[in-house]
Amino acid sequence: MLNTSNYAENNRVQLCGTVISEPEYSHEVYEESFYTFMLDTPRLSETSDKIKITVSEKFLAGGGFEVGDRVRIDGQFRSYNNFSNVGNRLILTVFVKSIDVIQDEEFEENINSIYLNGYICKQPVYRTTPFGREIADVLIAVNRSYNKSDYIPCIAWGRNAKFAESLKVGDNIIVRGRVQSREYQKKISEDEIETKTAYEVSVSRLEVAEKIFFEENIQHF
Numbered sequence: 454m455l456n457t458s459n460y461a462e463n464n465r466v467q468l469c470g471t472v473i474s475e476p477e478y479s480h481e482v483y484e485e486s487f488y489t490f491m492l493d494t495p496r497l498s499e500t501s502d503k504i505k506i507t508v509s510e511k512f513l514a515g516g517g518f519e520v521g522d523r524v525r526i527d528g529q530f531r532s533y534n535n536f537s538n539v540g541n542r543l544i545l546t547v548f549v550k551s552i553d554v555i556q557d558e559e560f561e562e563n564i565n566s567i568y569l570n571g572y573i574c575k576q577p578v579y580r581t582t583p584f585g586r587e588i589a590d591v592l593i594a595v596n597r598s599y600n601k602s603d604y605i606p607c608i609a610w611g612r613n614a615k616f617a618e619s620l621k622v623g624d625n626i627i628v629r630g631r632v633q634s635r636e637y638q639k640k641i642s643e644d645e646i647e648t649k650t651a652y653e654v655s656v657s658r659l660e661v662a663e664k665i666f667f668e669e670n671i672q673h674f
Contacts, residue, residue: 571595
């Protein structure tokens, strides 16, 4: 079992995909600028996920990468509150630790994996679809340095969903899966419906790491 104080190991993402948008300025932290762009990552089903990526300016120096380039990314799935009042309340993005432009012969299809070690911070919601498929929504808090946490929504299916139904707030769990995007429609008014995009982890494996009390330093968003 990994020590959850080892923040670099608590949250690991690996992606291969195609850059589909120009980097746009996002914010600055300690005089370091960060940019966001969209990455298209293929699925086995011949569809793809469009994932928001956050990258430091240091990775853009010397030309960096261009729209259409295929890249391999190692990073973390992070969340932060959206204070603009536009779009989703919680913004989710893959934060780049390393990024490399790769040639076509090096491109590995369907490389999209995530490992999380965190804590249940909201009682999982279990339900079945009209077709009888089992689904559970699980929100976990993953510790980060400087007393911060990332709040990651996960969706489990089948046996994983049934197992998630038994979990309680404060349970320390390990999640393995993939980062995915999902479009949904939100009713704005009686006459207006807006199409929005949600980002989440599609769970392939779920297990309890350690049953402990929910840490006091994790604050609900």
